[in-house]
Each structure stands twice: as C-alpha cells, then as structure tokens.
Amino acid sequence: MKKEGISPERIFEPMGWSHAIKTGNTIYLAGMVGFDEHRNIVEGGFEAQTIKIFENIKLVLEAAGASLEDVVKLNIYVTDMDNIVRFREIRSRYFSPPMPASTGVEVSKLILP
Template sequence: MTKEIINTDRAPKAIGTYSQAIKKNNIIFLSGQIPLNPHTMELVDGIEAQIHQVFKNILAVIEAANASIDDLVKLNIYLTDLSHFALVNEIMAEFFSEPYPARAAIGVASLPKGSLIEADGFLVTGE
C-alpha cells in the first residue's frame, strides 16, 4: 500500500519539506505542530494559548485523516521551558480522556518560529 498524504486547511500548512501527516496502512504519523493560527500562519501569544493551539492543530489533522483522538497512541511534547509541564497536563486533560496516549515531554533549546511548544505523535486506527 502506498503512503497517503493527510492535509487540511484547518491546521497550519507545512513550513518546510514535510506533510501534516502520513497514513500507511492503519498507522498515521503526525508531523510536529507548533501553535500557528492556521488562518494567519502567525504564532498565538502566550504559553496557555500556544498549548491550546497545538492541541487544536493536532485534532484538526487527526480529523482530516478520518481518525479519532482516541486513536492517538503516542504523543511527544517539546517545551522550551519544562516549568510549563503542569500546564500542559492541565490543558491536555481538556482534549483527552483516559486511557491517555503514551507520552514524552522533552525540554529543548528552541523551536521553529520561536514557539514555546511543539507536539507530534502517531495513531493506530481500526482500519
């Protein structure tokens, strides 16, 4: 089976040589999402708004793949300041319910466009 490119205008367009997501068989690989407003392609302001926007962008790509957030099995979160870890958990609970996906939270020196957060992951669907 060939790779299927997943693309939606409800999430920011790629700012490099990548696709928003790729589906191969029943696995969907999500590219990293930073907190860009998909309409303006500008970062939203503030860490709380950035966390919300990242999850909204991820959800938009998941829906474009005809999948569910419940299909997300692994989530990687990259933060330029790990002191925001508790806030990520709090906001993540607004989007996810148990059982939560496996997850890593990784402190990094910098992210594209000066973002404070980025997230990627993969899904396994029942198809």
C-alpha cells in the same frame, strides 16, 4: 506501501512537509506549533499556543479519518519545563483514560515558532 499525505486547508500550510502521513491504519503526525491558519503565532503565550496545537492536531486527525481517542503516543518538547504542569492540565481537557503514552523533553530551542 501506500502513503497518503494529510494537510487540511483549515490549518497553516506546511513548509515542505505534510502535517501527517497515513499508511494503512497508522497515522504519523509532524510536530505541531501554535500557529493559526495564516501561520501567525497565536497570542496568549504558552497556554493559548498549547490549546491551538491540540486543536490543530484534532483537525489533522479528522482529515485522516481519526480522532484524539485514537492517539497512543505523544512526544512533547518544551523550552521551559516549568510549563509542564500547565501542559498536563491542558492535555487532560483533550484526552481521557487511558491516556496516551507520553514523553516530555526540555530543549534549548524549537525550530518554530
């Protein structure tokens, strides 16, 4: 099976991984964080970071020849489930029905940021 690593230059450089792997018509994205292209945390809190995450996902998908319309599944990890309503509002700006299948999980800590 042929694998192609996808790490576009317009987002932060990954630290030992690919932002995505494309094999055939399937694209697997790594977890995204609210970093700008210089690996700085985007200021503005949860909302600004979530918007940046979706913008980064768009860039990775475009580099792989896809778009947000091709996304079928989202896994969401938050450290405070109180943010999930704001997350859903932001997500609805990027996706239209049928919405991707989604799983939301509250965790005690994220590796980054």
